[in-house]
Amino acid sequence: MIHLRDVHKSFGGHKVLDGVTLDVAKGESLVVIGGSGAGKSVLIKCILGLVAADSGTITVDGKPKIEFAHFGMLFQGAALFDSLPVWQNVAFRHLQTGISRNQAKDIAIAKLRRVGLSADNADKYPAELSGGMQKRAGLARAIATEPSIIFFDEPTTGLDPIMAGVINRLIREIVTEMGATTITITHDMTSVHAIADKVAMLHAGKVQWTGKTSEIAASDDPHLMQFIHGSADGPISTVR
């Protein structure tokens, strides 16, 4: 579904991606981990076409460019539009397609329900929702058009561990029922275990380790070990 071959990207003289090769199969949930500055966001931006890779190839569903209509995105911090009520945030793309406002609102309410928010939240503004509810609303927006590919950028950042667990479980359930292909960026190992079929660890511009979630425990890769144990000592520099 998503294939990257030897993707390079530098900013000025700074090599961020130095030959990334990665495959995500249809319906698979890939989680990308790696230290701060490892290039996780740049990688996603290259796939989305927001940043042009210097060399290498990226194909999504056999095409060199991702089709905007086919992907959803949950941004870090939910990134809702403050000036729009929750339902308009969720139905944002539907409102641009010319369907009636009533129809768009019905769709928004159905999606809000799917993420555990009752209909009375539809007319509220994002600032009136708690952080966890905003994250749910962001998730509702990401799935609103039933996209075949969804990107999750640090979906649990800023949430307490219980709410993080709830969001992880929702993400897993929803992507499974939609059959969507997903790429998630996270620092949160609990998310990795809850969401991932496959894990890719970025380090020094390359995929340092990749494997199934179940293979993490048996790995002796020192970079992966340092990351999952949150150790200050190891091959990954802590001055970044």
Ligand SMILES: Nc1ncnc2c1ncn2[C@@H]1O[C@H](COP(=O)(O)OP(=O)(O)OP(=O)(O)O)[C@@H](O)[C@H]1O
């Ligand atoms: N537009 C840009 N111009 C210059 N440098 C950039 C640009 N975008 C990213 N970088 C650099 O690329 C490197 C990787 O950044 P990126 O945001 O992908 O890291 P990350 O792995 O997502 O980190 P974090 O976990 O902290 O979010 C950083 O050193 C960053 O400064």
